[in-house]
Amino acid sequence: MSEPLVSVTVCVRDGAQWIDDCMAALAAQSYRPLEIIAVDDGSSDGGTEVLQEWHDPEAERPESNGIPIRVLTQKPLGLSAGRNLALEAAEGDWVAITDIDCRAEPDWISVMMASSDGVEAVTGRAVFDEGRTSVSKLRAGMIASKYTDRAEQATLANGPCSMFRRENLVARGGFDPSWYHAEDMEVSMRILESGGEIRYVADAVVNHVAEASLLQFLSKRRRDARAHVRIARGYRGVKHDFTNDAKIIAPLLPVVLFLCSSFLLFGPADDFTAMMASFWIVMASCFLVALIAFRIHVLWSCALWMGAFEGCMDAVLGRNGHRRLFAKK
Numbered sequence: 121m122s123e124p125l126v127s128v129t130v131c132v133r134d135g136a137q138w139i140d141d142c143m144a145a146l147a148a149q150s151y152r153p154l155e156i157i158a159v160d161d162g163s164s165d166g167g168t169e170v171l172q173e174w175h176d177p178e179a180e181r182p183e184s185n186g187i188p189i190r191v192l193t194q195k196p197l198g199l200s201a202g203r204n205l206a207l208e209a210a211e212g213d214w215v216a217i218t219d220i221d222c223r224a225e226p227d228w229i230s231v232m233m234a235s236s237d238g239v240e241a242v243t244g245r246a247v248f249d250e251g252r253t254s255v256s257k258l259r260a261g262m263i264a265s266k267y268t269d270r271a272e273q274a275t276l277a278n279g280p281c282s283m284f285r286r287e288n289l290v291a292r293g294g295f296d297p298s299w300y301h302a303e304d305m306e307v308s309m310r311i312l313e314s315g316g317e318i319r320y321v322a323d324a325v326v327n328h329v330a331e332a333s334l335l336q337f338l339s340k341r342r343r344d345a346r347a348h349v350r351i352a353r354g355y356r357g358v359k360h361d362f363t364n365d366a367k368i369i370a371p372l373l374p375v376v377l378f379l380c381s382s383f384l385l386f387g388p389a390d391d392f393t394a395m396m397a398s399f400w401i402v403m404a405s406c407f408l409v410a411l412i413a414f415r416i417h418v419l420w421s422c423a424l425w426m427g428a429f430e431g432c433m434d435a436v437l438g439r440n441g442h443r444r445l446f447a448k449k
Contacts, residue, residue: 125213126151126229126283131159131202132220136167138329142220147185156189157206162196170225199279200295200303207286207294215236216283222246224281231324232283240288240310240316243274244281244324251330258416259331267322274320275312277305281326288316300440302347309355334416341420342427349431350441351386369417370424390445 128146132139141402146156160168194207207215213234218224232242245267248260277284282304292310295303311318331337332382345366438444 123151123153123233125153125155125211126211126214126216127155127156127157127206127210127240127286128216128218128229128234129159129206129210130205130218130220131161131165131199131203131206132167132171133161133196134165134321135220136163136165136170137188138221139170139174141168141223142191142218143171145185145223145226146218147183147189148226149187149224149229150226151233152186154187154229155210155212156165156187157209158189158191159202159206160193161198162193162194168193198297200297200299203318204294204297205305207290208430212286214283215286215289217279218326219280219328221329222280223329225325225327226356228281228324228326229283235319235324236283238317239319239342240311241277241282241284241317241318242324243277243283244326245320245322246278246326246328247279248328249330253330253332253334254416255330255334255337256330259337263328270320270322272320274318275308277304277308277311277318280328295443298441299350299413300347300434301343302351304346305351305352306441309351313355328413336420337416338423342430343422343423345427346431346434346440347427349428349435353435353442357363366424369421371421 128149130142132147143156144160158171163171169175171191173301174183174189176189179188192209194202194205203217207289214233216229216232228244232244236242248256248263250257250260288305288311292314298304299306300436308318320392331340337369348366380395434440435442435445
């Protein structure tokens with residue numbers, strides 16, 4: 121009995137520097153039969169041309185490794201729209217998704233397929249490169265910690281390293297383009313809400329490039345928090361591990377604001393004793409040292425609160441996938 125066809129999909133917008141490594145890793149997959157569908161989401165950095173070099177639907181080029189590769193293009197409509205375009209073109213019984221800044225291990229699909237019986241989705245493990253910056257090391261440690269605690273019966277089919285039964289995914293409407301960020305979580309919630317199962321397989325590995333930019337890190341954490349408002353509102357009671365680390369980081373900003381206000385309101389004045397003045401100077405010095413030492417975490421907390429505020433505004437205004445908060449049902 122032949123193995124089922126798997127369609128591997130990847131989308132890119134303005135990621136020309138990552139395309140060749142990602143596509144080469146997908147073409148090196150050991151599983152057969154396999155097809156690869158890549159979608160360019162309106163790139164403006166030359167990525168469209170780089171990706172087109174991989175278009176080989178007849179699998180005639182040596183770099184295709186006998187795997188048909190189709191490249192599709194669309195206007196810049198977003199990741200969900202790109203994944204839906206690939207889903208429409210896919211012919212496989214299973215559809216796998218990854219990101220352009222990932223490098224799948226050669227047995228990624230084979231390991232997931234070996235554990236696919238009886239479940240609606242299988243998710244693997246993303247390993248982030250530690251890189252050379254404090255941000256990249258922090259991000260790598262965060263992700264490693266999350267996967268350490270992940271049970272076999274998972275609550276999230278991660279975007280960089282998962283696959284779904286195509287028929288079921290199509291029946292659920294695919295990926296919702298109206299959602300702002302975290303489309304993989306939205307699909308996962310729909311699977312769990314209907315009684316479906318997502319299986320986590322630790323040995324199905326994709327390697328993620330280092331996230332070295334502080335601005336990029338903060339932007340992603342802000343989007344996470346904004347999306348979490350929508351997830352918490354739309355799928356109450358469905359357990360997930362989308363923002364476990366935020367429970368520790370989010371309180372940092374209120375603590376910082378409290379310490380600052382306390383120092384300003386109750387700090388040393390002319391009528392304070394020298395001892396009290398010295399005490400507040402020491403407290404302020406310790407606070408500044410801590411702020412400098414943990415500046416990334418404090419900024420991270422700020423990003424989370426900004427995202428949460430934006431998510432609440434989305435709910436009030438009924439945008440980015442939200443039903444308007446005060447609208448009549």
